[in-house]
Structures are given as structure tokens and as C-alpha cells.
Amino acid sequence: MTLLIEEKIEPSPPERSRRRAPKDARAPKPPKPPKPPRRVPRPRKASRPLTPMQATLRMVSALLAILLLGMTLYLMVFSRLTHVIAQDRLNDQLREQLSEGTAPVSEGTFEDVLLQDGAPVAQLRIPQIGVDETVAEGTTSGVLMSGPGHRRDTMLPGQFGTSVVMGRAAAFGGPFGRLQELQPGDKISVVTGQGEHVYEVIGVRYAGDPAPAPITFGEGRLVLVTARGPAFLPSGALRVDAELVSDVQAPGTRATTHAGLPKAAQELQGDASHLWALVFALQALVLVEIGAVWTYRNIGARQTWIVFLPVGLLASLAAADQLTRLLPNLL
């Protein structure tokens, strides 16, 4: 009887690396364990049902928060875009009218119709402070959203008499934000339907400061007006007086008198004539919020965000646009 002993000989490490097992003989890989979460998830808190008072309070707070967010976004970001788009449009209109010789030189159009608020009347250039803006007719809050505005009861720039142009200091591009940097002797150029007119700055003054001597026969003066104080917190009006140093032009007829100038067109006044639009915008915002709550409860959170974030943003921007008209026009 022979005893066969099979001795298992372990290959040395270099030998093991040289010999490779055939592909078929490789053992199947065990399934990978699931990836652990990046963080240990917190247990969900059971939410208590809200009382009707708490639910109403939450809804009102959310509405106010959306409105404030929309207002901030509108004043800081979108108002700039609005101003750029409006200036582009006004500049095109004015160039076209100037080339056709139909640019207004009075309060009426070429067809003898009273100029509408927002119609372009002049191009204002102040190189020292980087101003190159198309001036529109009217000085209400809505008109000044598009750029500087010409006060209706005063002459057009370049003409005999005093011309008043108002502009915003901070919102909607703040075209007159650097007006305070102007010094006596700085030049201002204005192009109207009567040609290019050059003014020289007399000085800067605050409302209530002594004004320069009244103009005499055959002279022209330009008064630029904006808000002073911290941005978005106006503490008063700032005026820059400039005298016409180029040839004086004939004054055009003005239908609006100082007594007939609406309060909304005077400096640092808001415009409440579009209050109805604000009411509609706020109603739309409330409807959007109700729709969002309903969708969240009945359909799902993801769908609510996808649909109601842009809609809510649009509604809040529309409300902010109307609210801005109530704020001082030189803001």
C-alpha cells in the first residue's frame, strides 16, 4: 500500500505574478456595497398643522418677502437694463427725426400735436462725467425711467430762456449720479432740432441756495436737476446752472405753464396716476402665490418651483415697476 501524499507547493511571489489565471477561471466579482451618503441624513421633523392665523401670517410674510426681493432686484439690476433699452429706442427715434428735420423745437410735434410724455427732444452730452443721454419730454417718474426728462413748462435747450432737465441719481442707470462733480467752466453739449448748443457750467447749488442772477434778454440757461444724498435715500434736490455760450435760438411755443405743471412732474415727487396698475400687479402676485401653494400641496414641490419661480419673479417685477413710480422721480 502506497500512500500518496500530494504536497501543495506555494509558488514564490515573483512566480505568482508571472503566472496568470485564465479569464474564464476568474471568480465573479461580489456586488459593490451601496455608496454611503455624504452626510448622515437627519431624521425628519414631524410638522405641526398650522392654525388659520399662522397660515395667513406665513402667506403675507412670503408675499412681502417676494415683493421686497422683486423691488431690490428691479432697482439694482433690471432698472439698468430698462434704461439701456429705452435709451437705445429714444436715440434711434431722435436720430431719425433729426435726419428728416422733424425733431421737435416746441411742445408740439411736426404735425402740430402736443408732444406725448416720453417723446425724445434732445441729446445731452457731458464728457466730464460720462453722460451721453437722450432727453425725453416730461419729468414724471415714469418718463425718468428711460433717462433724463425735459420739464414741460420750460424752453428747450438752446433756446432763449431757461430750460430745466431732470435726471435720476441712482436708479435706472443713475444718469445724473455724478452731476455733483461738475465745476464752474465745464462744458455741456445739447443737440436739438435747432442744432448743437454749448453751455458752460456756472455752479452747483442745493435747493434753497441763492440762485444765479436771472437771465437777460437774448440769453439761455440750462438747469440740470437731480437728487442729492446717499444713493436711493435722497435728502433733497441738487441743481447745476449752466449758461448758453453758443448762439441763442428762437423759443418754441409751450402749452404747459408753471401753474399747469402736474405735481408728479415736479422734483422729488412720485406719480400716483398708475395706482390701478399697481393694484392689478399685486392681485396677480397674490394669485401666483395661491397657485403655488395649491400646486405644492396637490402636485409636488419640483413642479411648483419649475412653474412658479419664473411666474412669481415676473409678477413681483411688474409690482416693483409700479411701486417705483410712487417713489421720488429723482431717486
Added chain:
Amino acid sequence: MTARRLVRAVAAGVLGVGLVSTVGGGLAAAVEGPSPFPLNVEVEGTTATSTGGAARGSSSSGPGPSTSVEDDTEVNGSGDAAAESPEFEEDDTIDGILAVGGLRMSYRPSGNPFAGVMHVQVTVQNLSDEVIEPTVAFSLTNWLGMQLAESRERSLGKLAPDELRSTEVDLSGVGQWAFVAAHMTLTPPEEVGGVEVSPVTRDRWVLATPWFLLGLVAVAIGGVAVWRYSTRVPAVAAAGAAAGATT
């Protein structure tokens, strides 16, 4: 269920089209190329020939007087009406004595977080017929009203009639207050040409970037990010160990 999905799809489509058309229209208006019309006007000799055309003459809308300009200088017609055009009711109009400009300001940050210099400049012109010697005082305050720099007084010297002179000053101590206001008070002689003259003030707010505070905030945010990353590793390891124990 299918109907509900259909309604949702239609609503989403309408919303999408509305949004795209709104934003697209606005952007198209914004990026539209410049107008082919140049921004200049050729004015030949007289500017008003009263032909009814607005650019070619005075408009005849309303009962205004007809006007004309000959040789660019002589004005006939509604002179008085134009001169009487009202400005601002509360203005106290006096014959010009001094013309004062606004404040030109520039901020120079410093390596010292409590320093920082505000450069302030103002220009004054003597509009009177007399030689006058005004003085100018500058000061700097923060948004709480605290004075940041000592009031600095400068004399403008003797200003001859029609002379225009600038003065400037460096006010230090801006620090990290972000919003600071420079104030200027111009004190003329009490009386010029028999007219009493009161001091004139100018002020201006400027944003002085608080670099040190911003740096601190950046470091704090970075620190929090590093801390969260470092605390994440043991949590993940613990979660992995727990997962291994269950399998």
C-alpha cells in the same frame, strides 16, 4: 391622470413660450444695432421760418407768439414770455457773487485698515466785482454721523473778479466704514458789495470699498468651508461602517 398630464404640459408650453418671447423681445431691443441716422443737424442761417414744421420753424400748436431768429443772434417776439419762464419757487435769487462747484472725490485705500485717504476737490469762482477772500473747511463723517477726520480749513486767497480757483485736501481715517460723506463749508466775507452773504455747504456720499472687512469675510467663508469638509470625513466613515455592519 392622462388629462392632468396633458393640462400640465400645455400650461408649461404656454408659460415657456411667454417667457421666451418676453425675454427675447427685450434682448432683441437691447442689442439692436445702431441707427443708420447720424446725430447731427445742419442749421443754415435762420432757424425759424414759421412754416409749420417743428424742426424747420416754430410750432404753431397753441396760441403762442410767432418767433424768428435772424443771423443767430437777434430774437424777436416772445422774449418776455421766455425770460419769465419759472424755475423753482423757493429759490432766493440774488445777483451772482460766488459760483461753487460740487465735490470731486476719489478714495485711496491704505495698507492700514484704519487709515485710507479721501481726496476732495472743489472749485470756486468770484462772480462779483470785488476782490474777496473766502475760506473753505472740509470734514469727513461716516454713516453714523461720527466725524472721521479733523476739520481741515483752507484759504482760497484773494479771488479777483471772475477768477476761478480750485482747492483740494486729503482727509485720512476712512477706515472700513464703506459709506462716508465729505462735507465742505465755504465761508465768504459777511458782506460783498453791500449784500449779506451766508456760508455755502456741499456734501457728497462715496462708497469706499472696505477691503479689510471683505478679506475677513472671505477668510471666514473659507474657514467654514474647510471646517465643514473636515467634519464630513468622519461622518462618511461612520455611515460606511454602519452600512458594512448591516451587510
